[in-house]
Amino acid sequence: xxxxxxxxxxSETVSWTxxxxxxxxxxxxxxxxKKWEAxxxxxxxxxxxxxxxxxxxxxxxxxxxxxxxxxxQSFMTQFKYQEDWLLAGCFRKEVRQLLQLHKSKxxxxxxxxxxxxxxxxxxxxxxxxxxxxSYEPILMTNSxxxxxxxxxxNRLTATDxxxxxxxxxxxQALLFDDVCTxxxxxxxxxxxxxxxxIEVIGACVLFRVKK
Numbered sequence: 094x095x096x097x098x099x100x101x102x103x104s105e106t107v108s109w110t111x112x113x114x115x116x117x118x119x120x121x122x123x124x125x126x127k128k129w130e131a132x133x134x135x136x137x138x139x140x141x142x143x144x145x146x147x148x149x150x151x152x153x154x155x156x157x158x159x160x161x162x163x164x165x166q167s168f169m170t171q172f173k174y175q176e177d178w179l180l181a182g183c184f185r186k187e188v189r190q191l192l193q194l195h196k197s198k199x200x201x202x203x204x205x206x207x208x209x210x211x212x213x214x215x216x217x218x219x220x221x222x223x224x225x226x227s228y229e230p231i232l233m234t235n236s237x238x239x240x241x242x243x244x245x246x247n248r249l250t251a252t253d254x255x256x257x258x259x260x261x262x263x264x265q266a267l268l269f270d271d272v273c274t275x276x277x278x279x280x281x282x283x284x285x286x287x288x289x290x291i292e293v294i295g296a297c298v299l300f301r302v303k304k
Contacts, residue, residue, distance in 0.1 A: 097122055098183050099168075118183045125164045129157035129301055137304050144249055145280045153268075153276070153283050153293065156195075157301035158187050161272055165300045169272065173216045181219035184299060189224035191297050195267050199228040199297070202270040202282050203255075205235060217271050220299060228269070232282055233258045248275045255285040268296035275302075 097119035146152055159165055172180040192199055201217045221228045232255045266286060268279055273296075283293040 098180055117185055126168075127160040127162055127164070129160055133160060133301075133303055135304060141249065141275045141277075145276055148249075149280050149284055151280060151283055151287070153280055154295040155273055155276055155279060155301070156191060156295060156297045157273065158184065158191060158298070159300050161274075161300040161302040169216075169300070173271070176214065178214050178219055181216070182223045184220070185223035188220055188297075188299065189226060192224065192226055192267065192269070195295060195297070197265050197267045197294055198263055199226070199269040200232060200261065200266040200282075200286065200291075201228055201230055202268055202278060203230065203232050203234055217269065220271060221269060229259075229261055229266070231257050231259050231261050232285060248277045251277060251281070255282050257285060257289050261286070261289065261291050264290065265292045265294050267294055270296065270298050271300065273298040273301045 096117075098117055099122040100119060161169075168180065168183070171177045199221060201215075201221060204215055204217070218228075218230065234255045268282055268286075270279065273279065279296045279298075283296075286293050
């Protein structure tokens, strides 16, 4: 039986044995994903960051694992939109290591309530569940328009806000999301938490768009 959830998963019979794999993704598949490097930021990304900092009066350090290129986009299409939830385990080790570096409980960035009612699962929660680390789903958003359908300007100037639906157990938190495009969503989530007296020490994402 092949342990890889990407190249081997499609030929396997779905069973409970898949939950006990020690290898989530093979080396051949792993090297197809391009690791995010500090120098990956483009002039446009830096302009986006300056705009968000000026708009919010805040600063947020975003830590990314991989670039959101064609390989990552194909993965997210299968995982998120085709609801292949077994793929949540592909990056369990990397996500866990990234979160452990910051030693703070994660707060997930939620999907809109309307989208959640249509989908089988929340992809961000699924990624964190695979790490076996605790997190707090304390944020909610009622944004009517899916993020993927927004333009850059719409993302940066969006007025939809988050709200806290329960109390956070800590005074510090780390935001976690699956894909970061401009960073605007993360900044709005940070602003919401700060209103509740929760300091956001940073944000971690699986993929980040390079533009």
